[in-house]
Amino acid sequence: MRKKIVAGNWKMNLLDEEVINYVVDFNSKKGEIESEVEIIIFPASLYLDTMISMPDWDIKIGAQNCSQHKSGAFTGEISAEMLRDFDYDCENLHYCLVGHSERRAYFNETNTILAQKVDRLLECELKPIYCCGEELEQRKSESHFEVVKSQIIEGLFHLDEKQILNLVIAYEPVWAIGTGETATSKQAQEMHQFIRETLKEKYNEEVANSISILYGGSCKPSNAKELFSQPDIDGGLIGGASLEVDSFIQIINSI
Numbered sequence: 001m002r003k004k005i006v007a008g009n010w011k012m013n014l015l016d017e018e019v020i021n022y023v024v025d026f027n028s029k030k031g032e033i034e035s036e037v038e039i040i041i042f043p044a045s046l047y048l049d050t051m052i053s054m055p056d057w058d059i060k061i062g063a064q065n066c067s068q069h070k071s072g073a074f075t076g077e078i079s080a081e082m083l084r085d086f087d088y089d090c091e092n093l094h095y096c097l098v099g100h101s102e103r104r105a106y107f108n109e110t111n112t113i114l115a116q117k118v119d120r121l122l123e124c125e126l127k128p129i130y131c132c133g134e135e136l137e138q139r140k141s142e143s144h145f146e147v148v149k150s151q152i153i154e155g156l157f158h159l160d161e162k163q164i165l166n167l168v169i170a171y172e173p174v175w176a177i178g179t180g181e182t183a184t185s186k187q188a189q190e191m192h193q194f195i196r197e198t199l200k201e202k203y204n205e206e207v208a209n210s211i212s213i214l215y216g217g218s219c220k221p222s223n224a225k226e227l228f229s230q231p232d233i234d235g236g237l238i239g240g241a242s243l244e245v246d247s248f249i250q251i252i253n254s255i
């Protein structure tokens with residue numbers, strides 16, 4: 001049985017007081033959550049501490065980014081080791097996003113750099129959520145399968161069987177992120193199945209069937225159920241709709 005996950009990527013949103021209000025509101029509505037699902041929230045790194053310091057906060061949290069370097073003169077960066085050190089027993093912080101399309105596009109993160117980030121996280125026993133997805137032009141020119149395949153091969157296929165089982169993949173078509181345009185459940189399922197086939201070719205069926213693959217891209221309460229009902233979609237990575245407690249809980253309950 002693969003793990004079902006719904007994760008909220010807050011990006012560069014919410015200040016300290018808003019984080020506190022969110023947690024209080026979320027905690028008061030936790031009883032409404034009906035699904036057996038792992039919930040993760042990715043706040044801005046500066047507020048990871050605010051979240052885990054809140055009473056009764058037992059939801060997993062993750063970092064949105066880490067450096068590909070172990071340590072050294074990299075001003076402004078946070079290392080995987082620092083993330084681990086922040087919550088040494090991994091009671092709350094287990095995950096880190098890698099390769100979100102905004103990082104690929106605005107910070108020039110290549111598959112090679114992302115492969116290094118994956119290594120740094122695994123060395124520190126943190127779980128990468130490795131994001132992949134094609135741009136609109138690539139879908140239009142029907143090169144989307146090829147693009148996603150090379151993101152997977154170049155970012156992940158240096159890992160051995162044991163290592164790859166410690167990560168989650170998120171398929172996020174770039175044209176659907178923050179645009180209101182969602183991939184149809186058929187388009188999403190097709191790509192998730194393709195990613196699983198790609199994993200099977202490199203590793204084996206057991207590995208391919210064990211890795212959770214999340215969908216991300218304008219997922220909201222109105223379309224989450226349809227997307228999550230697809231056989232190869234194991235949950236979602238939610239941007240905008242995770243910033244509001246009620247819509248996030250509705251998406252969680254769509255699993």
Ligand code: PEP
Pocket residue numbers: 009172176177178179180216217218219237238239240241
């Ligand atoms: C994201 O940023 O990972 C994302 C999926 O954003 P949105 O849900 O807003 O499209």
